[in-house]
Amino acid sequence: MSRSALLEQLAQACRAGRADAQAARPVQPTGFAALDAMLPGGGWPLGAVTELMPESAGIGELSLVMPALAYLTRADRYLAWIAPPYLPYPAALARQGLQLERLLIIHTRDEAEALWAAEQALRCPSFGAVLAWPAAIDERRVRRLQLAAEAGGSCALLYRPQSAAQLPSPAALRLKLKAAGSGTRVEIHKARGRYTDALVVHSAAPTGL
Secondary structure: OOHHHHHHHHHHHHHHHHHHHHHHOOEEOOOOHHHHHHOHHHOEEOOEEEEEEEOOOOOOOOOOOHHHHHHHHHOOOEEEEEOOOOOOOHHHHHHOOOOHHHEEEEOOOOHHHHHHHHHHHHHOOOEEEEEEOOOOOOHHHHHHHHHHHHHHOOEEEEEOOHHHHHOOOOOOEEEEEEEEOOEEEEEEEEEOOOOOOEEEEOOOOOOOO
């Protein structure tokens, strides 16, 4: 076999290995068919950190995860919202299909306590997803949350400002979000084994789970 043929064979084997490893990673479908088709594995990665970086608050950044969260509560998994910036409206969450008795809203005194609470919740297998809104978090703390998510097998969703995209992060998936008419433009900033891609999600029309 020639050297070039051998190198090509090795390259193909490496690509196939990465694809197999990616397919083996568990995910939670988002509830939006187009978004699932864009995301590696077909959904929100489980046992991993996803960073959602909206250009501003209130552009649909929470509605993107609502179908998946509702499914998790129906599957008898708990949700932990760690120090949310706004108090959620229970009736609106119920209309989205969330089982409110499965939702824990955890108030903390400061950022360090919020990150500690997120880490503890992620390590508990009873939680299907943990949402947090850290104002500032370094690469080391994201890595700790990543390890905690791996231990508990849950979905870690971190809402960060879009300026965080300029900083390194060990998160498995990083998405930049922008307003786009009646929808939300989702752009892959970082993903395991995938190139950058984008689409507009209309959160009023989930496919259901």
